[in-house]
Amino acid sequence: MTHEAEAYIDDSRELRDDDTFCFSCTPDKECFTACCHDLNLVLMPYDIFRLKHRLGITSQEFLDRYTSVHVGQGSGLPVVMLQMEGPYLKCPFLEEGKGCSVYEDRPGACRTYPLARIAARSKDREGVDEFYYLVREPDCQGFNGGRQWSVREWKEHEGIAEYNEMNDLFGELLQAKTETGVQSLHADQIELFYMGCYNLDEFRRYFLEGPNLDRYMEPEEVVKSISEDELELLKFAIGWVKKKLFQGSCFACGLPPQE
Ligand code: SF4
Ligand code: SF4
Numbered sequence: 001m002t003h004e005a006e007a008y009i010d011d012s013r014e015l016r017d018d019d020t021f022c023f024s025c026t027p028d029k030e031c032f033t034a035c036c037h038d039l040n041l042v043l044m045p046y047d048i049f050r051l052k053h054r055l056g057i058t059s060q061e062f063l064d065r066y067t068s069v070h071v072g073q074g075s076g077l078p079v080v081m082l083q084m085e086g087p088y089l090k091c092p093f094l095e096e097g098k099g100c101s102v103y104e105d106r107p108g109a110c111r112t113y114p115l116a117r118i119a120a121r122s123k124d125r126e127g128v129d130e131f132y133y134l135v136r137e138p139d140c141q142g143f144n145g146g147r148q149w150s151v152r153e154w155k156e157h158e159g160i161a162e163y164n165e166m167n168d169l170f171g172e173l174l175q176a177k178t179e180t181g182v183q184s185l186h187a188d189q190i191e192l193f194y195m196g197c198y199n200l201d202e203f204r205r206y207f208l209e210g211p212n213l214d215r216y217m218e219p220e221e222v223v224k225s226i227s228e229d230e231l232e233l234l235k236f237a238i239g240w241v242k243k244k245l246f247q248g249s250c251f252a253c254g255l256p257p258q259e
Contacts, residue, residue: 008135008136008137008138009116009133009134009135010133010134010135010136011133013133013134014118014131014132014133015115015131015132015133015134015151016131016132016151017150017151017152017155018150018151018152019150019151020148020149020150020151021114021115021134021148021149021151021154022143022145022146022147022148022149023114023142023143023146023147023149023154024142024145024146024147025142027099029141029142030141031139031140031141031142032099033094033096033099033100034139035113035137035139035140036090036091036093036094036100037084037088037089037090037091037094038084038088038089039082039084039089039091040081041081041082041091041107041109041110042079042080042081042109043067043080043081043082043107043198044107044108044163044166044167044170045166045170045197045198045200045234045238046108046162046163046166046167046170046234047107047108047109047163048062048063048067048080048198048200049166049200049230049231049234050105050107051066051093051102051105051107052200053105053230054102054104054105055102058201059198059199059200059201059202060199060201060202063080063198063199066082066083066092067080067081067082067083068080068081068083069081069194075174075177076183076184076185076190077174077177077185077190077193078190078193078194078198080198082107093106108160108163108164108167111158111159111160111163112132112158112160112163113135114134114135114136114137114140114142114143115132115133115134115135115151115154116132116133116134116135117130117131117132117164118130118131118132118133119164119167119168119171121168121171121172121175128168128171130164132151166234166235169235169238169239170197170238172238172242173197173238173239173241173242173246176242176245176246176247177245177246179246180246180247182245182246185245189245192241192244192245193241193245196237196238196240196241197237197238197241200230200233200234200237203233203237204230204233207226207237207240208223208226208227208233214240222236
């Protein structure tokens with residue numbers, strides 16, 4: 001989970017649900033919370049959704065206060081990262097001596113460690129094929145004398161399923177960009193992507209409260225459901241961005257995707 005996590009991925013073994021590994025992360029470890037510093041932690045749309053609810057702030061406030069935005073290498077799309085703070089580059093949600101202050105709503109990457117999920121969608125098959133690699137961070141003592149887990153048990157214990165489900169939805173959007181062969185997007189289209197995926201309160205204002213013709217093209221029950229349920233709104237927003245940017249011309253900004 002550190003800035004070099006990819007370098008520590010053990011890709012010699014693909015772990016599926018019934019495969020096992022040994023790990024225990026407990027407060028008595030000398031390394032306790034050391035891993036919550038100096039992270040390059042990419043936030044997914046659902047991570048932001050959970051954290052902004054946890055903190056009781058708007059998505060705009062969350063993005064302004066806790067994140068930095070980068071341009072994805074290759075994709076050219078905005079990538080939102082959790083901003084570390086202070087001289088020791090501490091995660092803003094780490095309470096020294098206590099642990100994670102947002103534990104029940106911590107990001108998917110924090111839950112999944114020491115596993116890294118690899119998910120692929122095939123054009124010919126429904127659903128996602130997933131497996132996991134172990135990430136062996138050199139300073140992590142969790143592998144010393146850890147209890148045995150199956151991947152399935154770890155996923156249940158850490159509450160990973162709903163994060164995976166939402167990340168797969170986001171993955172479909174990224175895959176749609178790849179499949180269209182679109183190399184770069186206009187600034188307006190990038191803004192639309194950022195708003196729909198990360199700034200959900202702004203998307204609500206834009207789609208449900210503003211003079212947006214698209215709203216009237218949606219069935220009444222869909223508009224009702226996304227008005228009343230914010231998770232449904234996030235799912236809708238991700239699908240809507242996909243449709244707008246990669247499945248036809250972009251009516252929102254009046255521009256076709258750039259080749
Ligand atoms: S055991 Fe590993 S995951 Fe747990 S606190 Fe230590 S470094 Fe972090
Ligand atoms: S969100 Fe919690 S678990 Fe994740 S890095 Fe921050 S303090 Fe650690």
